[in-house]
Ligand SMILES: NCc1[nH]cc(CCC(=O)O)c1CC(=O)O
């Protein structure tokens with residue numbers, strides 16, 4: 259049976275003389291509950307706050323016009339044609355969300371072994387960047403760099419004899435980053451986990467005079483089951499052969515995450531990211547404490563799907579779970595979070611004033 263929620267038990271705040279009235283009052287000098295006695299008191303001692311500045315909103319793109327397609331495994335999330343993505347950019351502006359992240363669903367006919375569509379200066383991502391920047395130049399745009407939305411095999415890199423090639427892939431990623439940056443992308447976010455790609459991309463951007471384009475490295479990205487719904491959204495779930503464990507990290511490791519992050523910082527990353535989010539909050543904390551860099555977490559598709567599905571079943575209070583999960587990233591030391599809840603959370607934050 260569904261758990262009943264949403265009607266808080268009516269509690270009265272602690273009355274002044276409660277102790278005096280209780281015959282067997284404990285002899286306690288320290289009572290932590292004093293600081294929780296009323297909403298104003300709780301606000302005074304609150305250690306972390308979530309604001310709309312902390313949110314990065316990932317959008318899925320699809321070819322066409324005036325098109326919105328529900329992603330089956332992510333209730334409330336749609337694939338958007340470019341014109342609709344521009345409308346969502348306007349919504350983000352109004353909600354004071356500082357940045358959007360763009361992910362394309364590529365038509366199967368445009369996918370090939372090499373992911374060539376990734377370096378097409380007129381691909382869906384580049385079209386969306388130009389369209390959004392034209393209408394709303396003040397919003398930040400982050401573009402993912404990896405080949406998986408474009409390859410027929412669903413991997414992030416080039417394959418030969420069943421191996422993901424590192425250095426050859428990096429060369430393609432640089433070209434992908436450059437077409438995105440030329441289109442007007444503000445933050446290049448390599449999510450591929452090839453070694454050396456941050457340095458190569460930085461060098462490519464600088465050589466082209468794109469000195470102000472930032473790099474947010476998916477520095478500690480784990481081979482995770484929580485990316486399932488994303489692969490459904492970009493259409494790589496059915497085509498992906500094997501798994502990504504030869505390039506994405508083993509979920510058992512955290513020292514290794516520090517080494518990965520350190521390398522990306524040395525190679526020129528302006529910001530670093532840990533991904534997934536909630537199952538890796540310990541990694542977020544270690545990264546923030548060790549490097550004191552702008553540190554982001556990605557609350558990935560599977561995390562979103564779990565909360566959305568449970569809420570739709572009446573098994574938990576979706577809004578409260580959403581806000582609690584987002585605040586957890588702040589508590590762990592993150593400066594911001596990529597989340598599919600971004601617009602909903604921003605609406606709630608603004609309603610609270
Ligand atoms: N490299 C592409 C990429 N960029 C972001 C995600 C996942 C995001 C999500 O699950 O929300 C992935 C999937 C993957 O690595 O397989």
Ligand SMILES: [Mg+2]
Pocket residue numbers: 451452453454477518521522
């Ligand atoms: Mg690395």
